[in-house]
Amino acid sequence: MNVPPELLVIDVLDEDAGLADVEDSRGRTYQLPAEWLPGATDGAGYRVTLEGGHVTFTPDADAARQLRERSKQTLLDFSDEHDDSPAGGRA
16 A cells, blocks of 8 residues: 655754754654764755555655645644724623
8 A cells, every 4th residue: 555655854853862843744753863864964855655555754855845835835824803992792
């Protein structure tokens, strides 16, 4: 079974601990061993594919931009409904 690729971007790379704090295209944040990510640096992006029980991290120079655009669209789609009355709808 093939799953569509996810995007992953390194937020912070801790070289001393050998860990990368990452965010994925679903907005989840977690840590991965930096050695799993080819050319790991702060802000580096990857396309993550799952195939046949294997995970592959492929460098993707456009991943960070795509995640920023997705985040912007999420903010634009957000609707904060409120009451415009002076008392804020409270009695």
